[in-house]
Amino acid sequence: MNRRQLLRGALAAGLTGAALTALTDTRQSVDLALTTDTTPADLSDLEAAAETYGYGYHGAAPTRFLADLVGDLTDLHPYLDSPQPVATRMRVCRTAGQMAGMTAIVLHDLGSRKESRGWFATAAAAAKESGDSQLHAWVLAREAMVPLNYGAPRTAAVLAEKARTVAGPRPTAAATLAAAVAARAYALSRQPEQARHALAAAESLMERLDAGARADTWLTHGEQKHHVHLSHALTALGDTRRARQSQQRALELSAPTSTMTRALLAIDAASCVHHDGDTQEACQRTIAVLSDLPAVYRSGLVRRRALDLYQSIPAQHHQEASVRVLREVLVG
Template sequence: MVHDLPPSPAQVPPRLLHDPAFLTAARERDFTTLFAMAHRHGVSYYRISEASGIKSDRISRIAQGQGTVTALDTIIRVADALRIPGAQLGLAARPWENSTPQPRLESDDDGDAPMNRRQMLRGTLAAGLTGTALTALADTRQSLDLALAADTEPADLTDLEAAAETYGYGYHGQPPRQVLADLVTDFAELKPLLSTPQPVATRIRACRTAGQMAGMAAIVLHDLGARKASREWFTTAAKAARESGDMQLLAWIWGREAMVPLNYGAPQAASLLVERAQRAAGDRPTAAATLTAAVAARAYALSHQDEQARDALKAADAYMERLDAGARADTWFTHGEQKHHVHLSHALTALGDTARARESQARALELSAPTSTMTRSLLLVDAAACTRHDGDTEEACRRTTAVVASLPDAYRTGLVHRRALDLYRAIPSQHHREAAVRELRDVLAA
């Protein structure tokens, strides 16, 4: 559809669009220079303000070097106000470019149609690689350079990438619902970057950040017990990761997604998901490959596929030994020693290997921060499950009851509750009348 827009009241003189200083400022999104040059050529700050919707005093301050423009929607409004072609600012072609006559120099031919441009280049090149010919070639190349604008660094995207990195350090004592609210608010800020044409490099970064944020939102929803919503966010995260081309991020997302059915009673479904994640991760010693092997061990152990579970544990340990320091950092995207032992604890507990499970529990608790409410609670429930495996059902119930009763309100539902419920359901019915078992049942029902 062609949008037949009237000329902008702030349209810059056509000769400015061929001025090297103006073109450089546009490429670098130097709005101080752009506004100052437009003003010197007769475009008042008031007219720029009226056309762009930016306050005139802000336009004046920017022209004097006391501010700039970074938000994508504002850059688009300036392009439309001054009638600067999108390519010069690293944007897609603006709607009015198809209907507004383009500025012409005296050397222009009858237009910018492909056939005329082809004939002009052929005629110029027929005389050899002269200065004129090389200039024509350079103009064509530079126009594409501007369209790609790979060196553009949108400030809002940089801020969102930093926010994603910060969220990756986990809860740090904050209630899950608070973390979720903050995460989703920042995630929404990515929409303008993803819903408008962007340079390839910028879109890759935006998609990767979207995949990370959506994946972390899914983790929090999983921890809160919202299984369906968690799976939906993982689907969005995977879509973004695939578009970014980051296979390790995609493997991480699928590995974390497998933990939803794993932790909520469907280990066989989890094993199918995690096998897909393992294929994406490949066989290099990465954080994603280590995570997926550890999750696979848990899924196989809970499915009573003991041999596969032990093979997966060996693979996870082998990857862990080869991880570099960066991949061992304590974030949601990496695979540190504490996280590794949390996975081993659950897998070994499910296998009934209580001696090794207790070793992993002790090490994980040693490495866990005092504020890691959820992680420490899960480890304590695993320890209680080991006690049940060793034959002391009463003590196992007392320990689990103490864990659940001590949880803050924000943690009373979700993953810890589910892990405690799994322990209760594994207790043979002949023990259900015992006082400790009844007390655990009542706490879980409260």
């Protein structure tokens, strides 16, 4: 007879001494399970690894970074398959959500949209199970950047607003990121009023972030990252004066090894030049950015941003020399 049957039999006669003893035995077994340390020995190491990956590429090739990250995530997999105490399960799911989210970011940077979306779905499921609403909001905000950067800003706005709802009104890194991404999405989808409201919210949240939330990692929202988002939103809005200010500040805060970020900022700057009337100079700058990049960075997000600039040039200018060269570089 199993524990359930014994308990039912004891309770059938009411709260007798036997029933109370059975209840006490059950409670003590639950207490033991809750207090017994069955945490995997290397979970702390994997949590530390996730934190380290959050500091980004630091000059490493995205493909090499991805291989290391997924290798550590594979080490986490057995703990997701085996029963764990609730607190341990939450830690495992939180770490899995962070690692899966960062895997999705790298795939997004490399231009693998389908795989990136799949990993973001995995990250969202893990984050939701972990009970960490801020991690869940961060995953949704980062996921919104996939359609944002690949031609579907309205879809991005929906995801970013979902992230803002999950994050709530407190000044957190996830809430600030979600507002900044929403501003970019609205600006690109030609909804300037909504974009400006989201920008104002992002600025207000950023001013109230504590020092930990301002750290310069993928999982937080530092000043450098904030100005990268503002640069794109303000460029899309045609507010070139403020966009240049954010570009300058973001460059000041970007390490020389931040190859992709610096390239994106340079293309934003070129887009400002185009918006202010010098399309030839804008194309020449963009061609120089693409030509100077290592091959691994010329596809994916950087190419998409350069393509956005090209597509913003009126058709009557497409036969001009610098515009033709830009098109050839993008096709090549």
